Amino acid sequence: MAKKQADAYSKLVRILIVLFVLVVICVAGYALVEGSIKAQQEENTAWAQQENARLQQAHQQVINAEKAQYEKDTALVWPQPKGDEWEIMDLAQYPVQNSVKVSADRSSLMMEGMMLLNHWHSVPADFPESELVSMTSVDKTVPVSNSSVKLFPNAAYALSQMLAAAKEEGLENYLIEEAYRTNETQQGHYDKEAANYANRFSGDALVAKVRQSVNVPGTSEYQSGLSFRIDRWLRGDAEFNDPKFQTTEHSDWLVANSWKYGFVFRFPVEGYPNATMVDKSYKTGESKKLSVYRYVGVPHAAIMHQMDWCMEEYIEYLMDHPHIAIYQNGQKVYEITWQKMGNAGTVNVEIDGRASDYSISMDNVGGVITCMTF
Numbered sequence: 104m105a106k107k108q109a110d111a112y113s114k115l116v117r118i119l120i121v122l123f124v125l126v127v128i129c130v131a132g133y134a135l136v137e138g139s140i141k142a143q144q145e146e147n148t149a150w151a152q153q154e155n156a157r158l159q160q161a162h163q164q165v166i167n168a169e170k171a172q173y174e175k176d177t178a179l180v181w182p183q184p185k186g187d188e189w190e191i192m193d194l195a196q197y198p199v200q201n202s203v204k205v206s207a208d209r210s211s212l213m214m215e216g217m218m219l220l221n222h223w224h225s226v227p228a229d230f231p232e233s234e235l236v237s238m239t240s241v242d243k244t245v246p247v248s249n250s251s252v253k254l255f256p257n258a259a260y261a262l263s264q265m266l267a268a269a270k271e272e273g274l275e276n277y278l279i280e281e282a283y284r285t286n287e288t289q290q291g292h293y294d295k296e297a298a299n300y301a302n303r304f305s306g307d308a309l310v311a312k313v314r315q316s317v318n319v320p321g322t323s324e325y326q327s328g329l330s331f332r333i334d335r336w337l338r339g340d341a342e343f344n345d346p347k348f349q350t351t352e353h354s355d356w357l358v359a360n361s362w363k364y365g366f367v368f369r370f371p372v373e374g375y376p377n378a379t380m381v382d383k384s385y386k387t388g389e390s391k392k393l394s395v396y397r398y399v400g401v402p403h404a405a406i407m408h409q410m411d412w413c414m415e416e417y418i419e420y421l422m423d424h425p426h427i428a429i430y431q432n433g434q435k436v437y438e439i440t441w442q443k444m445g446n447a448g449t450v451n452v453e454i455d456g457r458a459s460d461y462s463i464s465m466d467n468v469g470g471v472i473t474c475m476t477f
Contacts, residue, residue, distance in 0.1 A: 186433040189409050194426040199440065203456040206449045207463040210234065214255040215464035216329060216365070216399040217472050219414055222314065222388040224467050225321035226286070235283055235328050238262070246278045246336070253283040255328045257365075258398035262331065265357075265364035274353050276343070278336040284325035293317045316391070324369055324389075330397040333357070348394050349376035361396055362408035369397040371413060383413040400462055402429070402437045402474045418466050435477050444471040 179197050184190050210231040212218075220226060235253040238245050242263035254262065266277055296317040297309060304312050310319070317323075324330045335353045337343040348354050354376050358368060370389040373382035384390040399407070399414065406429060407417050421427070421441040429437040438458070444450055450471050454461045458475035465471050 181428075184430040184433045184435075187430075188432055190430040191406070191410070192428045192430060193424050194428055194438075195424055197426060199426070199438070199453045199455055201456040202453045204451055205454055205461070205463070206451045208449050209465070212450065212463060212465040212471060214257060214328070215462050216257065217403060217414075217418070217464035217466050218327060218329070219418060219467045220322060220324055220327050221415070222318070222322055225319075226326050227467065230326075230328075232285075232328075238279060238282065246276065248278065248280045252279050252281065252331070253328070254331065254398070257400070258329045258331075261365045261398055265361060265366065268360070268364070269353070269356055272356065274356050276335050276337045277353060278334045280332045280334050281325060282331040283328045284323060286320050286326065289318070289320040289323050289326060293320055324395055324397065327397070329399075330369060330395050332393065332395050334394065349392075354394070357396065362404040363401070365398050365401040365404045366396045367399055367404050367407050367414070369393070369395045369414070381411065383416070386413050386415040400464070400474065402439070402462075402476060403472075405429075406437070406439075418468060418470075418472075421466075421472060422468075422470065438475040438477070440473045441466075441470050442473075443469060 181194065181197055182192060184192060209227075209229060213227060213231060214234060218227075234255060236256050236259055237250060238247050238252045238254065238259055239250050241256070241259040245263055245266055253259075262279070269275075269277065293313060296313045300309060300312050313319075320326075325332075334348045335343070335351060357366075358377055358379070361367065368376060368380070370387050370391070370393050371380045371383045372390055372392060374380060375392045376394065397414070403417065407413070410417075410420075412420065421439065425441040427439050428435050429439070438455060440452070442452065444465055450463070450465075452463055452471065452473045454473060454475050455477075458477055460476040462474050463471060464474075
């Protein structure tokens with residue numbers, strides 16, 4: 104009997120020990136879990152504090168940047184226009200106000216109008232020939248010598264508008280004799296002319312002689328996709344067709360009005376195409392009398408018309424005055440900047456966010472020209 108009681112007591116003791124161990128394990132586990140939760144909470148609190156501090160710092164940086172830009176824009180107060188009918192204001196020391204960054208790719212830069220081609224600046228290797236359009240696909244009412252007459256879209260649409268305006272004033276029957284010329288075609292013209300002098304000249308002397316009549320392939324204005332040669336023609340009317348184009352009222356109208364549609368007479372020489380023209384061959388390198396008009400865009404054409412500049416003179420002016428504003432009767436109508444252009448496929452420029460329109464064009468002499476319209 105006593106043995107049974109001892110066994111029962113011993114069993115009870117073992118049970119109590121087991122229970123005690125379990126209690127100890129549970130208490131220890133709870134303590135560990137509670138410590139882990141507390142550590143995680145502390146970690147989360149620390150992270151939240153750091154993130155909040157980071158966001159506050161970033162927000163303050165934005166505020167500081169906006170404040171700095173505002174102070175930059177307002178610290179230098181632009182000079183006031185005089186109120187003259189036409190005025191160019193040099194703003195080289197002033198930033199573009201209400202600045203917004205925009206970008207453009209090289210292809211579009213070459214089509215906008217200010218890509219210079221002459222004896223010293225040739226067609227870029229990545230010239231977007233595939234973007235040219237046939238004039239007949241743009242406006243079938245524009246008389247062309249053949250269906251292969253092509254231009255870049257901006258130039259083609261502007262030409263359509265210009266000839267429609269001339270028609271409204273009673274001047275019809277213009278003829279676009281030639282526009283874009285492929286490098287192969289230009290090479291053919293060059294080789295044919297070179298063959299005429301090959302028995303008398305060679306080397307640089309031959310090149311110089313041929314250049315008097317035909318441009319070296321890659322340097323012809325006809326390869327820009329922005330120029331055209333124009334005449335007038337009426338079927339079966341010799342009296343209308345025979346006079347040289349520059350002696351006609353059709354030519355006089357273009358000289359006086361083409362700038363309104365974004366075109367300039369490309370190669371002015373003394374007294375040609377009319378008596379008002381001043382010789383620019385010392386700048387253009389072209390002394391031949393060519394009835395060639397070039398699309399540059401309305402703002403640029405307006406400035407060149409008002410200042411009597413050829414393309415070379417205008418681009419040189421912009422390089423020397425990389426930020427200008429154009430005022431008419433005291434109101435800003437255009438703002439233009441020039442900046443160096445790198446080798447990247449796209450360029451980034453600043454425009455005034457209040458501008459109603461803008462264009463970005465490469466000049467083919469190392470820079471990009473941004474024009475804002477107001």
